Amino acid sequence: MVFLSFVNCMRVKGPDKFWKRRQILKLAAHFYGRKRNCYSIAIRSVQKALQHAAYGRKVKKLERINLWKERITAACEELNIPYPLLMENLARCDIALSKKTLADLAIWEPRTFKCLTQIAAAKNQSYPPTVKAALQPPPEGVITRGML
Structure with a gap:
């Protein structure tokens, strides 16, 4: 028309x-x-x-994220490592796993999750605890990249 x-x-x-x-x-x-x-x-x-x-x-979406965080936190408590420390040290190790993946590993593959927490704990021990400690010169006999 x-x-x-x-x-x-x-x-x-x-x-x-x-x-x-x-x-x-x-x-x-x-x-x-x-x-x-x-x-x-x-x-x-x-x-x-x-x-x-x-x-x-x-x-x-928010509830799922909170659920994943709770699951990871519970698994971390079993292995005596705090959740924020785990996440921070995994990032320092360049291990980029999402919260969903970590929660699935904590539930279905506890050995793998335990290995990840051990890696994070080892990184935490090797990393200087404070900024002041990071600025101090290394001990005698230790060669660092900056010295080469």
């Missing part, structure tokens, strides 16, 4: 209204009562449900 003026174009309601209503009612198909059948009530319910769904996606 060709419209010669914009006014006539705006007055035509066409099939778009049907499809828009149908989409909302499809989204409301699992609701109870009039929220399911009555369009004016369904539109509010669907909008609120979509808001809750968007919020839930964010919360779900």
Whole structure:
């Protein structure tokens, strides 16, 4: 259909209204009562449900991260190494494992996780504890890269 003026174009309601209503009612198909059948009530319910769904996606991610952190912390406590120390020393060793991977290792492969904690503990012992200690010259008889 060709419209010669914009006014006539705006007055035509066409099939778009049907499809828009149908989409909302499809989204409301699992609701109870009039929220399911009555369009004016369904539109509010669907909008609120979509808001809750968007919020839930964010919360779900945060809850998973917290769960992984708790699992790693529990495994670290069994092996007598604090969680922050483990993460810091794994980063110093250039071992880039995500929290999810570490949590899976802690649950399903405890020996591998124990080896990782031993690596982190060894790195912690070799690393200077403070900045002041790092600036002091090395002891007699020790050759460092800076001396070469």
